[in-house]
Amino acid sequence: MNTKGRHRRDLGETLPSAPTQDMPKAPKKRRRWFMWAYVVIQMVFLLWVIGGARTGAAAPHNCGMLTHHDCNAAQNLGTAIGVGVVIVLWAVVSILLGVTFGMVRFTRRP
Numbered sequence: 300m301n302t303k304g305r306h307r308r309d310l311g312e313t314l315p316s317a318p319t320q321d322m323p324k325a326p327k328k329r330r331r332w333f334m335w336a337y338v339v340i341q342m343v344f345l346l347w348v349i350g351g352a353r354t355g356a357a358a359p360h361n362c363g364m365l366t367h368h369d370c371n372a373a374q375n376l377g378t379a380i381g382v383g384v385v386i387v388l389w390a391v392v393s394i395l396l397g398v399t400f401g402m403v404r405f406t407r408r409p
Contacts, residue, residue: 333403337396344389351382 355378362370 333400337400340392340396344385344392348382348385348389351385352378354378354381 355375359367359370359374365373
């Protein structure tokens with residue numbers, strides 16, 4: 300019988316369904332959990348910065364003895380300091396995650 304151009308399944312032969320000792324197992328697909336964790340952490344910090352910056356956009360109230368102008372300036376200064384602290388914390392966490400990723404990757408090298 301001429302089998303040129305035909306597949307094994309066309310000839311009625313069955314292929315083994317489970318891997319045997321002769322057939323190597325397919326390599327396990329690597330999970331990228333570290334990358335997804337990194338992305339989630341970056342999104343959290345981004346939302347934190349945006350949320351912190353938006354809090355300073357409201358009109359000041361309960362200023363006590365300050366004038367409206369001074370109260371607004373103090374609120375803007377507090378917002379800038381708060382957002383700055385979050386950005387510094389973001390940078391520190393990103394550096395620590397990068398170093399951790401490098402160490403994990405270094406230990407898994409062949």
